[in-house]
Amino acid sequence: MIFLTVGTQLHFDRLVRAVDEALATRPQIEVIAQVAEGNYRPSNMQYTPFLEPTVFEKRFEQATHIIGHAGMGTIIQSLLQCKPILIMPRIADLGEQRNDHQLATARRFRGRAGVLVADDEKKLPGELDALLELSESQPIDEFANPQLIAWIRQFIAS
Amino acid sequence: MTNARPKKVLAVASAGGHWVQLLRLRPALTNATVIYATTNRGLKHQVSDAPFHVVRDANRWDKWGMLVMLFQVCWLVLRVRPDVVITTGAAPGYFAIRFGRMLGAKTLWLDSIANSEELSHSGKLAGKVAHAWLTQWPELASSATSVDESGFQPGRERRRAARRRMERRRPEHHGAVL
Numbered sequence: 587m588i589f590l591t592v593g594t595q596l597h598f599d600r601l602v603r604a605v606d607e608a609l610a611t612r613p614q615i616e617v618i619a620q621v622a623e624g625n626y627r628p629s630n631m632q633y634t635p636f637l638e639p640t641v642f643e644k645r646f647e648q649a650t651h652i653i654g655h656a657g658m659g660t661i662i663q664s665l666l667q668c669k670p671i672l673i674m675p676r677i678a679d680l681g682e683q684r685n686d687h688q689l690a691t692a693r694r695f696r697g698r699a700g701v702l703v704a705d706d707e708k709k710l711p712g713e714l715d716a717l718l719e720l721s722e723s724q725p726i727d728e729f730a731n732p733q734l735i736a737w738i739r740q741f742i743a744s
Numbered sequence: 745m746t747n748a749r750p751k752k753v754l755a756v757a758s759a760g761g762h763w764v765q766l767l768r769l770r771p772a773l774t775n776a777t778v779i780y781a782t783t784n785r786g787l788k789h790q791v792s793d794a795p796f797h798v799v800r801d802a803n804r805w806d807k808w809g810m811l812v813m814l815f816q817v818c819w820l821v822l823r824v825r826p827d828v829v830i831t832t833g834a835a836p837g838y839f840a841i842r843f844g845r846m847l848g849a850k851t852l853w854l855d856s857i858a859n860s861e862e863l864s865h866s867g868k869l870a871g872k873v874a875h876a877w878l879t880q881w882p883e884l885a886s887s888a889t890s891v892d893e894s895g896f897q898p899g900r901e902r903r904r905a906a907r908r909r910m911e912r913r914r915p916e917h918h919g920a921v922l
Binding site: 594595638639640658659660662665684685687690694726729731732734735736737738741743 | 751753759760761762763764765768769770771772773775776784786787789790801803828830850852854856857858859860861862864865876878880918919920921922
């Protein structure tokens with residue numbers, strides 16, 4: 587099962603539609619989606635606007651693969667669980683986000699093992715097929731890097 | 745010398761990526777008494793039995809929501825009276841730093857790792873007030889120190905000089921959450 591999430595704030599119909607349309611010709615793929623409050627109504631997947639954090643975590647764990655916006659919460663969660671992830675960045679000019687930091691995030695993570703980037707909806711179907719070829723992503727440590735931890739610990743103590 | 749009591753740390757972040765990043769700092773907080781605040785009640789189970797508070801979520805176009813959040817954050821800071829405020833953003837963290845500093849807390853802003861090419865709006869604002877102002881990307885950092893040691897300085901000229909220093913300030917880099 588693939589879990590599709592657009593994060594906990596803004597809808598991202600361009601991504602949801604792209605996945606839904608790709609599924610029309612890929613009926614064997616099961617996707618469960620958290621789509622926020624968009625206008626697009628998917629027809630090839632189960633979806634819900636928002637999920638309680640505990641349910642969200644369960645869906646995330648059950649999934650073999652993740653598709654998401656290029657939000658750091660989604661990306662960190664995937665890497666923590668070694669799950670391959672496909673991200674598509676939100677674009678400010680399309681009203682999908684306040685600024686283009688997700689484009690920057692996509693540039694930063696492109697090429698990392700287990701992370702795929704679809705620049706836009708046209709690239710998505712191909713990247714979706716590529717995603718399913720992957721079985722894991724390059725994991726991260728459970729916590730922030732020790733240098734940062736030590737610096738903050740010192741800041742608090744002093 | 746042994747410490748009389750553990751430091752009281754108010755750890756603040758909006759739900760979502762900011763919160764995920766805040767929780768990745770937990771090993772830095774093990775010697776402190778930590779009070780968490782975020783914008784989604786459902787996240788409480790992630791901090792087990794630590795004190796946990798919720799404020800309204802809002803973005804900068806939701807003026808009413810922002811005002812409610814501001815009051816909630818100020819009220820929380822007043823009740824908690826933290827020694828230290830740390831935040832990974834966004835708006836509630838900025839308010840906590842602003843008001844926490846007024847009440848004498850040490851304040852730390854860690855800009856989200858999502859801001860890899862430019863600092864966020866709230867991050868830029870926080871840089872004018874936070875004692876420690878950190879970015880997770882070395883390219884966005886200055887080599888000079890950005891920890892504000894100025895404290896209270898009497899005299900208009902000295903205050904002006906301090907303000908000019910803060911205007912020119914760049915964040916420091918001491919590592920990232922991943």
